[in-house]
Amino acid sequence: MxxxxxxxxxxxxxxxxxxxxxxxxxxxxxxxxxxxxTDTAIYFNLRPALEKQYGYTHAVKIGKDLIISGAVSMTDSGVVVGAGDMDLQMKNCYTDLAKILKHYGYTFADVFKENVYTTNMKEFERVSGYRNSIYKKQFPTGTWLEVKGLALDNQLIEIDMEARK
The missing domain is CATH 1.20.5 (Single alpha-helices involved in coiled-coils or other helix-helix interfaces)
Incomplete structure (x- = not known):
């Protein structure tokens, strides 16, 4: 047995x-x-010289996943645009994010995670209704964080995200 x-x-x-x-x-x-x-990393630099100087890549696509580093309101040479103006800085962030999404053939409808870092949460909450024009059907998951400071003086907001298509 x-x-x-x-x-x-x-x-x-x-x-x-x-x-x-x-x-x-x-x-x-x-x-x-x-x-x-299909899991080969495909990198994208929105501001190549600046990203090389600071040592990061703005976006990378691996398979169906797209990961985008924090977008801020700045020129290609790194000058902050809209110092003191949360509304303008937020809109500039979303403009840059839209360029990156479009480069890979994605839209805001493909975004499943969005994190917002701001130095002034009350001011961000005041202008955050603009996001309704970005996310028409469903908001992504994410976190809003008030932080002591961002990479450069006068930056009020930074937004990173992940998308899948």
Whole structure:
């Protein structure tokens, strides 16, 4: 009886491990190579010289996922636009985010996560209704955080996001 139990256990283990072995499973191999081919990172620099200077990439697409670094209101040379004007800075952030989304063929409807960092939450809340024109059907998940400061003086808001298509 013990031998029969050991034989049954050995058979069960063999069957389980065989199903996990992709080397003998051509369908699993094909799926793995397809996934690897589509998971290549595709980078995008909105302001190449500035991003190189500060050591970051504004966006990267991996598979269906698009991750966008924080957008701020600035010129291509790094000068803050709209010092003291939350409404203008927020609109400039969304303009830059729209450019990045469009570069990859995405829209705000594809955004599933958005984080807002602001140095003045009350002022952001006052102008945040503008987001209704951006997200027409559904707002993404996300977090709003009031922070002590952002990367450059006079920056009031920074928005990062993730999208999937």
């Amino acid at each position: 013990k031998q029969l139990s050991k034989l049954g256990l050995a058979l069960l283990i063999a069957l389980c491990t065989q199903g996990c072995n992709t080397a003998t499973n051509p369908d699993a191999q094909a799926k793995d190579s397809t996934t690897a081919a």
